[in-house]
Amino acid sequence: MTSHLIILIIAIPLLGAFLLPLLNKFGKRIKYFWLATVLGLTDIFSFFLYLLIIEKGEVVYTLGAKFPLLVSPQGFPIRIILEADALSGFLSFIFLSIIFLIFIYSLKILSNYSFLDKFYVLYLLLTVGILGFLFTGDFFTLFVFYEISSITTAGLIAFFRSEECFKSAFHYLSLFAVGSLFLLFGIGILYSEYGFLNMGIIAKVLQFSFLDKVALSLIASSLLLKAGVFPFYFWKPEAYKVSPISAILLSIISSLSAIYILFRIFLGVFGVNLIFGWILILFSIFSIFMGIFLAIKENNIKKILAYLAISELGYIILGISSGIVMLNNDFGFKAIQGGLFHMVNDILDIGLLFLIIGVVIYITKSKNVLEIRGFGHKYPWLAGFFLLGVFAISGMPPLNGFASKIIIYESVFHLSPVLTIIGILGSILILAILIKIFAIIFLGISPEKYQPVPKTAMAVIFVFAILMISIGLFPGQFTSFFINPAAEALVSQQNYICK
Amino acid sequence: MSKIIKIISLIILNPIIIFGLYVIVHGHLTPGGGFQGGAIIAGATALILVVFENNIKLSRGLFSLFEFLGLTSFILMAFWGIVKNTFFYNFLTNSNGILGKTIVFGINQGYLNSGGVIPLMNLSVGIEVASGLSLIIILITRNL
Amino acid sequence: MINFIFLTVIFLIIIGLFGTMFKKNLIKLAMSINIISNGVNLFLISLGYRQGGIAPIFTNAPNLKMVSPTPQALILTNIVINLAVTAFLLSLSILIYKKEKKL
Numbered sequence: 001m002t003s004h005l006i007i008l009i010i011a012i013p014l015l016g017a018f019l020l021p022l023l024n025k026f027g028k029r030i031k032y033f034w035l036a037t038v039l040g041l042t043d044i045f046s047f048f049l050y051l052l053i054i055e056k057g058e059v060v061y062t063l064g065a066k067f068p069l070l071v072s073p074q075g076f077p078i079r080i081i082l083e084a085d086a087l088s089g090f091l092s093f094i095f096l097s098i099i100f101l102i103f104i105y106s107l108k109i110l111s112n113y114s115f116l117d118k119f120y121v122l123y124l125l126l127t128v129g130i131l132g133f134l135f136t137g138d139f140f141t142l143f144v145f146y147e148i149s150s151i152t153t154a155g156l157i158a159f160f161r162s163e164e165c166f167k168s169a170f171h172y173l174s175l176f177a178v179g180s181l182f183l184l185f186g187i188g189i190l191y192s193e194y195g196f197l198n199m200g201i202i203a204k205v206l207q208f209s210f211l212d213k214v215a216l217s218l219i220a221s222s223l224l225l226k227a228g229v230f231p232f233y234f235w236k237p238e239a240y241k242v243s244p245i246s247a248i249l250l251s252i253i254s255s256l257s258a259i260y261i262l263f264r265i266f267l268g269v270f271g272v273n274l275i276f277g278w279i280l281i282l283f284s285i286f287s288i289f290m291g292i293f294l295a296i297k298e299n300n301i302k303k304i305l306a307y308l309a310i311s312e313l314g315y316i317i318l319g320i321s322s323g324i325v326m327l328n329n330d331f332g333f334k335a336i337q338g339g340l341f342h343m344v345n346d347i348l349d350i351g352l353l354f355l356i357i358g359v360v361i362y363i364t365k366s367k368n369v370l371e372i373r374g375f376g377h378k379y380p381w382l383a384g385f386f387l388l389g390v391f392a393i394s395g396m397p398p399l400n401g402f403a404s405k406i407i408i409y410e411s412v413f414h415l416s417p418v419l420t421i422i423g424i425l426g427s428i429l430i431l432a433i434l435i436k437i438f439a440i441i442f443l444g445i446s447p448e449k450y451q452p453v454p455k456t457a458m459a460v461i462f463v464f465a466i467l468m469i470s471i472g473l474f475p476g477q478f479t480s481f482f483i484n485p486a487a488e489a490l491v492s493q494q495n496y497i498c499k
Numbered sequence: 500m501s502k503i504i505k506i507i508s509l510i511i512l513n514p515i516i517i518f519g520l521y522v523i524v525h526g527h528l529t530p531g532g533g534f535q536g537g538a539i540i541a542g543a544t545a546l547i548l549v550v551f552e553n554n555i556k557l558s559r560g561l562f563s564l565f566e567f568l569g570l571t572s573f574i575l576m577a578f579w580g581i582v583k584n585t586f587f588y589n590f591l592t593n594s595n596g597i598l599g600k601t602i603v604f605g606i607n608q609g610y611l612n613s614g615g616v617i618p619l620m621n622l623s624v625g626i627e628v629a630s631g632l633s634l635i636i637i638l639i640t641r642n643l
Numbered sequence: 644m645i646n647f648i649f650l651t652v653i654f655l656i657i658i659g660l661f662g663t664m665f666k667k668n669l670i671k672l673a674m675s676i677n678i679i680s681n682g683v684n685l686f687l688i689s690l691g692y693r694q695g696g697i698a699p700i701f702t703n704a705p706n707l708k709m710v711s712p713t714p715q716a717l718i719l720t721n722i723v724i725n726l727a728v729t730a731f732l733l734s735l736s737i738l739i740y741k742k743e744k745k746l
Binding site: 140143144147151154158161163166167169170173174177178180181184185188191192197 | 656660663669672673676679680683686687690713714717720721724725727728731732735736738739742743
């Protein structure tokens, strides 16, 4: 049973998505029970997978046969291969937990809309796409999961069925259709040179010729498009403006998994390359500042948070890529740790802000949230949690954002002090923007009467806040249990490739 | 459309569906398979919709049901592989039972009784693609 | 000798990219994406080609000189995915047309 954990994590949501139309006939309660079972079960499985990886090392799974007969000269089975190491196991556990929480959050928030059954089918399929990104061992499976996540995200964007939604979904899907074809073209170039699709085999025979660089650029640009950072950030605010909150959070998670697979390919297949590392550092700085400056002049709350999400992704890429550039000294490892740690904190912080804004939209039913005044007067808890999220995302000391950002600042300082200054400046600007929003929405006294906050949504917000505070108070324990093995797995690629 | 076209299209409707089924069933022996055969059968749906325009009612629920059956049988066959060996394991091949005729590697005559679980998967993919594509065509011609 | 296949591939991809960038009509956008997809498919299928090779199927094969089956599997997957994307794009454009009365 333990050897099948990795495929069960991907296959159970797939089965859940396929069976959902049938269960829909039996009523709401059974459908939600089934969804909770599927998501909860995969979450538990991913935790066991992580424990297994910590105990025994990397897990490699070949589809179709345990001991395949066809084996390449490098000793790899010629099959679809799934691989999981400490990094992908850890990320799958974190992501699945958050996906489960988002499901509970959206139970009440979305219950008034039609087409909910289709929404949850797409929700599960997007989960499958994200998990496929984490566990894939060959390039072609990567392409398939890229397309799955693109199509399902486009479906989720169109969920509210207004004209704006359809336009936004059309642009998103056309953009990602082109992006995925670029990915396929890059994969085709690699295949034309070496005749293999498996990442491990290509890593062994790669010569880093000119064509390989072209292939790397094509693959990296399509993954940066998925991640939505600097050169390709423009789809993010447009898509987030119209999509439901739970879809936004899933989209952020799929962006994070794209960053994961980008660095996996970058480090694992192509090896340490300083030029590409510096290019990524440049992109990350640009996305930090681009996100903040575009957020300043914006007046739609979802767009502002989308831009801030871009700049937060910039911190992650800054940490990991500067770690790659200075991998030869100790601070490189530290920077990679900071970047990976910030992956978790990013989804928690920006996720909390999005969740609270979603509750505000649900309660007030207003089109423009920034017209609301004195919301904190009626809902002091929400105001408090929003303030907590603001402080966490801008790196205030006792919270989780500080714990990861301080690691990034300290280690990046040894590469160039300018990078640290840019990072701190970015954090201060984020704090300024969000404090302004907090003051607009929550401060003051409101004469209007609203309905109470849905209990499920409040519980999820509470859990997010508890996680953020506890990670902020005990960063050492969290780092030693999750982040250290993950960072070691990312750096020591030899283990990942040679099974 | 005129009466001639209606009658001729009804006559060639059956050959189209039978050819699609042929492509699906021989998927493990000849070029083609579930997707291609399913697309051919969906062509029959398109023909009916074009010829009879608005005078025919095609049940969406039936197509949805078949799509669901195709998808679920496919994934359940893959899951049954876990019980035997691994996910997507071909548990019928070389069993010398139904669909499990042992054949030597290399050029052969082509036995319909070989291939293990692959013809079954082709069949479920064929059902899924035929009904799914038909559903897409119906929805698009009915302006969603 | 000039490799005409790769020239065609590049030509198709450039036409498609041009279409996606400069055409405003939604149907033409979907068509441009299909053109890029066909270019990539042509590139992939040309990788597995062997002079005089037959389809990689053992049933009643005249000889064993076959083209590589892997790129064919890849482009088949890409065709299926492209079908889904195109259907989605066209239905979205129908919905947009219904609300806005222009493409």
